[in-house]
Amino acid sequence: MPVMWTFSSSSQSLLKRCLDVAAPAEADNKWVKKFKRKEEISVENETKKDENNKNNVVEVFDSDLESRESEKQENSTSDSYEELLENLDTEIELKFDFLQEKCLAYPDFITKLPEKLSTSAIEKICKLLFEKSDVDKQFLDMFYQKFFPTLLKRDNSWFSLDLLVKAEIAHPVAFGKLLPMLLKDIEIPNKVLQEFYQILNEGKKATFMKKIVETDLTAEEFEHNLFTIHTAYKNCIKNMQTQKSIQNLLVKYSERCSSDKNYGKLLLSFLQEQKNMVTKDIEKLEKAVEMHKTPFKKPCLNVLKEIIEKCMNNN
Structure with a gap:
């Protein structure tokens, strides 16, 4: 089995110089291949290092330039704002x-x-x-x-x-x-x-209620406006679209608002109006009433019972 000779790290530079002054290298020579490869890697590493340094300089320059431009814009905005406010009260x-x-x-x-x-x-x-x-x-x-x-x-x-x-x-x-x-x-x-x-007058109150129906309210937004929504709903002329929208809100946020009295008031007002209309998704309404926890639960249950009996008689 042939023995692969190696050189100490301190001798490798001397060996490289000897190879450099020697006759043209043979492409298949294992020593040439070994040192040539090391040289290529070294050159590649140096090239990458130079490129990284250049990129770092460019990034620092760009960052500094961006910071100065931002500061300049802020100062310009501040100056314009002061200019705007000057004597605005009187002029x-x-x-x-x-x-x-x-x-x-x-x-x-x-x-x-x-x-x-x-x-x-x-x-x-x-x-x-x-x-x-x-x-x-x-x-x-x-x-x-x-x-x-x-x-x-x-x-x-x-x-x-x-x-x-x-x-x-x-x-x-x-x-x-x-x-x-x-x-x-x-x-x-x-x-x-x-x-x-x-x-608002009556006409504008109707427009207000229409905006409520058209607005996609999150749970937090619905809860925040419950008093206003109930007030507007009580005073508006109800139609199928209004009833459907209010029912969707009541069902959707029943769990979140289970302890809210304003929700209970709105639920009761809705059910009282719904007695005169065709009710769909009665099971969802039952669930909303069942999980409610304010004193409005009992009157809501009584009205819901009437609605269910009416649905059964119609069927």
């Missing part, structure tokens, strides 16, 4: 177009207005918004969808409620887009919509 009529321009360029400005401006300035801005006929459409939508939710989270006084009422009158289409947002925003105190609903 809003002259600066309204400027306000639109800046808010369109920097949409976050609108959410800062309720926080930074005085009540007097906010009132003046809204008055111009409600009265002017040439307000930019994009600015108008932005104002309704960003300004009002922010304002109502920070100030739910009669002042804000009054602005909400005027907003609905001035721009019913834009307000129609806002109402579902208010229903879905649980950070807005629920008394805001409760009080707003009470101010």
Whole structure:
């Protein structure tokens, strides 16, 4: 069996120099193959190391450049915001177009207005918004969808409620887009919509109920607005669509709201109305009533019994 000779690591560099000055290497020579391969690997490693160093330098440069650009943009935004706020309290009529321009360029400005401006300035801005006929459409939508939710989270006084009422009158289409947002925003105190609903006339109360039916409410959103939903439901003209939507909500969130009295009130009102209609999914309604835990459970059971008897007689 042939013996494979090896060289100590200290001798390998000397051997390589000897090979370099020797006659042209034979391609099949095992020593040439061994050292040539090591050289190739060494060159590859050095190349990769250089490339990694270059990439690291580029990444550091790009990161630094991005940071400086971000800082520059923040400073520019801050300067523009200060420019916008300057004398806005006293010169809003002259600066309204400027306000639109800046808010369109920097949409976050609108959410800062309720926080930074005085009540007097906010009132003046809204008055111009409600009265002017040439307000930019994009600015108008932005104002309704960003300004009002922010304002109502920070100030739910009669002042804000009054602005909400005027907003609905001035721009019913834009307000129609806002109402579902208010229903879905649980950070807005629920008394805001409760009080707003009470101010509406009968026609607008019907529209309000329609928006509730059309809005896809999560469990948390439904629970947050239960009092308002029950109030609106009691006063509306019921139809099959309304009944179906309310039943779906009652069944869907029965477990979560099993100890909520407002849920119990809504469930009882629904069942009393359902006595005069055709009831589907009666088993799901039975389950919702059975798991309920407030004093409204017993009257709900009594009405449900009437509904079941009516269904049996019709069959």
